[in-house]
Amino acid sequence: MLLHLGKVPVLVVSTTEAAREVLKTHDPVFSNKPHRKMFDILLYGSEDVASAAYGNYWRAALGRRYSGEGGSKLCTQINEMVELMGTPLLGDYIPWLDWLGRVNGMYGRAERAAKQVDEFFDEVVNEHVSKGSNDDANEEDQNDLVDILLRIQKTNAMGFEIDKTTIKALILDMFGAGTETTSTILEWIMTEILRHPIVMHKLQGEVRNVVRGKHHISEEDLINMHYLKAVIKETFRLHPPVTILTPRESMQNTKVMGYDIAAGTQLVVANLVHQFNWVIPKGDLGDQTMDITETTGLTIHRKFPLIAIASRHTYIT
Numbered sequence: 001m002l003l004h005l006g007k008v009p010v011l012v013v014s015t016t017e018a019a020r021e022v023l024k025t026h027d028p029v030f031s032n033k034p035h036r037k038m039f040d041i042l043l044y045g046s047e048d049v050a051s052a053a054y055g056n057y058w059r060a061a062l063g064r065r066y067s068g069e070g071g072s073k074l075c076t077q078i079n080e081m082v083e084l085m086g087t088p089l090l091g092d093y094i095p096w097l098d099w100l101g102r103v104n105g106m107y108g109r110a111e112r113a114a115k116q117v118d119e120f121f122d123e124v125v126n127e128h129v130s131k132g133s134n135d136d137a138n139e140e141d142q143n144d145l146v147d148i149l150l151r152i153q154k155t156n157a158m159g160f161e162i163d164k165t166t167i168k169a170l171i172l173d174m175f176g177a178g179t180e181t182t183s184t185i186l187e188w189i190m191t192e193i194l195r196h197p198i199v200m201h202k203l204q205g206e207v208r209n210v211v212r213g214k215h216h217i218s219e220e221d222l223i224n225m226h227y228l229k230a231v232i233k234e235t236f237r238l239h240p241p242v243t244i245l246t247p248r249e250s251m252q253n254t255k256v257m258g259y260d261i262a263a264g265t266q267l268v269v270a271n272l273v274h275q276f277n278w279v280i281p282k283g284d285l286g287d288q289t290m291d292i293t294e295t296t297g298l299t300i301h302r303k304f305p306l307i308a309i310a311s312r313h314t315y316i317t
Contacts, residue, residue: 009262041107041110041111041114077113077116077117077120078117080109080113081110081113081114081117083295084106084109084110084113087106089101089106117172118168121168121171121172122168124146124171125146125150125164125167125168125171128144128146128147128150129150145170145171145174146167146171149162149167149170149171150167153167181241184241185232185235185236185239185241187302187305187306188235188238188239188241188302189231189232189235190278190306190308191289191292191302191306192231192234192235192238192239192292193231193278194278194280194289194290194306194308195290195292199231200278202227203227203228203231204277206225206226206227206228207225207228210224210225239292239294277310277311278308278309278310279308279309279311280308280309281307281308281309285307286307288304288305288307289304289306289307289308291303291304
């Protein structure tokens, strides 16, 4: 079904056959990302991996993953950005109404959040540049994400130029994807097991039986925690932290199931249960914890924060 949201044509794919044709047969055609004004403000002009236009940079950036260290200073700003990026703007669909985003304060909020994040990443990149210019620096020790990106920039190893803005956009992706989605799904897991005490007790029993008195869980222990894996998968089914199918946009005219589609059409927690026992507080706080109302945003949070009382589990030897 083809809709028009303002001036934007939107192809609604609602059958498996149509989805297969769009996402597999015509995947290169629908590999582009729709333009969003809010993404331009918050994500360095849409130069990050998640929202960058399809091309050499996008393919190369996803060819390998690196992990860097996180910082709590970004939590507030990233939460604000995620909320703003999930907010639909009328100007994206009816361009002559773009001024409403300025009147209602949405663009102002986005610009303030982007400025705070940019200042933080500017400091991070500048520190790494200074460290790299030190003659006594050991190049082998410069192996974190920022050092790798700066080295790629210096040597032009990608075959095309990346600038400081691109580097900051990539770092933002690592922070956002590595912290926001993880914390969101952990909160939903704890919410569901608190709402279902039988599940929590069964999960604690499995985890503690596998670990057998150890204070910390190792990766090897997780192999035998089948119920834990089932709990995590079921939570992902009930509360996926991000939409599974991100928006796409056709780059050229094409045919889908015999219909002409024009270019530019859019396509629409183990240690916590091991070491602690958990109860829900009484009163209004407990009622809020049991409330699983979701909020809108780029990631799907609880409307009310999860509040639970933890008591350390006592091991009997």
